[in-house]
Amino acid sequence: MRRADKMxxxxxxxxxxxxxxxxxxQAPALPSWNDGDARTRIVEFVKxxxxxxxxxxxxxxxxxxxxxxxxxxxxxQPLYFQFVYMLDQLKAAAPKHPEWKDNAAFKALAAQxxxxxxxxxxxxxxxxxGQAVGGMTVAxxxxxxxxxxxxxxHPKYNKPYTDLVYPAMQDLLAYLRANGFKxxxxxxxxxxxxxxxxxxxxxxxxxxxxxxxxxxxxxxxxGKPLLRRGAKFSFIDDGPGKPVGIYRQIGKRPIAAxxxxxxxxxxxxxxxxxxGQRLMLxxxxxxxxxxxxxxxxxxxxxxxxxxxxxTAKKWVxxxxxxxxxxxxxxxx
Amino acid sequence: MRRADKMxxxxxxxxxxxxxxxxxxQAPALPSWNDGDARTRIVEFVKxxxxxxxxxxxxxxxxxxxxxxxxxxxxxQPLYFQFVYMLDQLKAAAPKHPEWKDNAAFKALAAQxxxxxxxxxxxxxxxxxGQAVGGMTVAxxxxxxxxxxxxxxHPKYNKPYTDLVYPAMQDLLAYLRANGFKxxxxxxxxxxxxxxxxxxxxxxxxxxxxxxxxxxxxxxxxGKPLLRRGAKFSFIDDGPGKPVGIYRQIGKRPIAAxxxxxxxxxxxxxxxxxxGQRLMLxxxxxxxxxxxxxxxxxxxxxxxxxxxxxTAKKWVxxxxxxxxxxxxxxxx
Numbered sequence: 001m002r003r004a005d006k007m008x009x010x011x012x013x014x015x016x017x018x019x020x021x022x023x024x025x026q027a028p029a030l031p032s033w034n035d036g037d038a039r040t041r042i043v044e045f046v047k048x049x050x051x052x053x054x055x056x057x058x059x060x061x062x063x064x065x066x067x068x069x070x071x072x073x074x075x076x077q078p079l080y081f082q083f084v085y086m087l088d089q090l091k092a093a094a095p096k097h098p099e100w101k102d103n104a105a106f107k108a109l110a111a112q113x114x115x116x117x118x119x120x121x122x123x124x125x126x127x128x129x130g131q132a133v134g135g136m137t138v139a140x141x142x143x144x145x146x147x148x149x150x151x152x153x154h155p156k157y158n159k160p161y162t163d164l165v166y167p168a169m170q171d172l173l174a175y176l177r178a179n180g181f182k183x184x185x186x187x188x189x190x191x192x193x194x195x196x197x198x199x200x201x202x203x204x205x206x207x208x209x210x211x212x213x214x215x216x217x218x219x220x221x222x223g224k225p226l227l228r229r230g231a232k233f234s235f236i237d238d239g240p241g242k243p244v245g246i247y248r249q250i251g252k253r254p255i256a257a258x259x260x261x262x263x264x265x266x267x268x269x270x271x272x273x274x275x276g277q278r279l280m281l282x283x284x285x286x287x288x289x290x291x292x293x294x295x296x297x298x299x300x301x302x303x304x305x306x307x308x309x310x311t312a313k314k315w316v317x318x319x320x321x322x323x324x325x326x327x328x329x330x331x332x
Numbered sequence: 333m334r335r336a337d338k339m340x341x342x343x344x345x346x347x348x349x350x351x352x353x354x355x356x357x358q359a360p361a362l363p364s365w366n367d368g369d370a371r372t373r374i375v376e377f378v379k380x381x382x383x384x385x386x387x388x389x390x391x392x393x394x395x396x397x398x399x400x401x402x403x404x405x406x407x408x409q410p411l412y413f414q415f416v417y418m419l420d421q422l423k424a425a426a427p428k429h430p431e432w433k434d435n436a437a438f439k440a441l442a443a444q445x446x447x448x449x450x451x452x453x454x455x456x457x458x459x460x461x462g463q464a465v466g467g468m469t470v471a472x473x474x475x476x477x478x479x480x481x482x483x484x485x486h487p488k489y490n491k492p493y494t495d496l497v498y499p500a501m502q503d504l505l506a507y508l509r510a511n512g513f514k515x516x517x518x519x520x521x522x523x524x525x526x527x528x529x530x531x532x533x534x535x536x537x538x539x540x541x542x543x544x545x546x547x548x549x550x551x552x553x554x555g556k557p558l559l560r561r562g563a564k565f566s567f568i569d570d571g572p573g574k575p576v577g578i579y580r581q582i583g584k585r586p587i588a589a590x591x592x593x594x595x596x597x598x599x600x601x602x603x604x605x606x607x608g609q610r611l612m613l614x615x616x617x618x619x620x621x622x623x624x625x626x627x628x629x630x631x632x633x634x635x636x637x638x639x640x641x642x643t644a645k646k647w648v649x650x651x652x653x654x655x656x657x658x659x660x661x662x663x664x
Binding site: 032138217227269 | 556
């Protein structure tokens, strides 16, 4: 090894040691969580997989953690925020589509009829959205998402939707990364709807966002290359689609998975099925004062089968009411 | 900010400075490259985008570099190595598929008839492979790739195929990463064929491998979750598919792109179309002593239109003969 290489190796090594010491000794673990079973189990899991003397030690390159977005990292009531965006897009496009007045998905969206939306399922809704925004270039679509996020306000809190992220989950993301984890979003939402703000809100860069995808095609126009959106979704990253999305884009089995609804069940099952210690966690929306209490009967973020399985398999179930000091950062 | 946080921030900052200084001052840039225009232009580009005082400075999170695999990071002659693997799979599956004896793609593959394969295009070949390996679980398929790579030998060099990676490109990958770049493979090959060895060979983890994808579905079998491969490809990451693959999986425009054939042209065009300094580079196979000399007339890795565009737009064209000290690590 040349002298320059040796020096570099020395400094890299020294810095790695210093940073690891700083992270483990000085980082406050999960400051916005109350003491309790959930917090304890998260910390114990992280200690087990990061202690090189532990039988459950996992090398940093395999410390993959996956997070659902809607209802897990930010709120999803009274309607998935992407649906609200879609609704605004649909309203804007409606004059060009008189045929929509008889479309069941359009009517349910326009009325924000959650029972009807739940009954329809996501397919006709996504098809409608595809027609509304198909044909845009990806740059135009990205701008429309950014414009909407900058101007839209949540009906109850009168805040930008991105203010409705959960500080407790931001803490958890930071805590995992400080312990060598690579954190991914794996969401039923579209990648384009999350990528513009996920880095700032969660510290998750665009390449670590897995989500539903609309068809995109390459073309040359006036000597310039561009990507144009088609009218159809090519991939739905929800329910049984989540393990597929993880396989397609990450290519490794996660060792930790975080969700809040039945749409996350398969992702948690796949995570649980690997060797060694695993962390499967559900955020349970049980706080009707600071947010909305809902689970088995809800049309949005229904949590039923996954709650049974979490109970049977002793996965961590977080009580937002008891385990989190705050639900939203803007609370007094 | 609490004292512990302040300390941590200080150490992170001090270490970042030390590491940056170590990387820029002491890392030997591209030791396996000869002095020349290609090496100079790579180094000048990296200096421009990493110098915070440069008008072309790019923040680390946007330093995205994409690399084709076949013919760019490793060899592709006399036949794309994945085709050789596929051929072995097809031979093993042939007794169960008597109908293949009249299949044009099967006949061309079995005869290694490159002209016929080129004429057929990749679609019927991939369809055939889909039939051969469809139905396997992803774990079984992963194992079959690993087993093949461990036992197969290149017909000319009698070495494992993974020995046919190019040290000059390994140097380039390491050099870019030492300068804060995130490096991705964007290849027409299947993700499953590259992920098992790309981390060891190139320092590129599975989640940074973009490639062609076969359909995969989730199922529960005897209480265990698994992913099973379908018979069809859901995505072909070649030619105009490459910018789509980059959009789907990375979500950012690269600032540097490396290829060797017309299948990389659109990826280089999209990279070139962004603001500021950009690095577009083609590896030109002009060394008929150490490897194989081929370009415009070749059925494998045809380089024709992209060579014209590189010349017209002054992209970097690497002469393997003149610019690389070695083509393969095993050379004397």
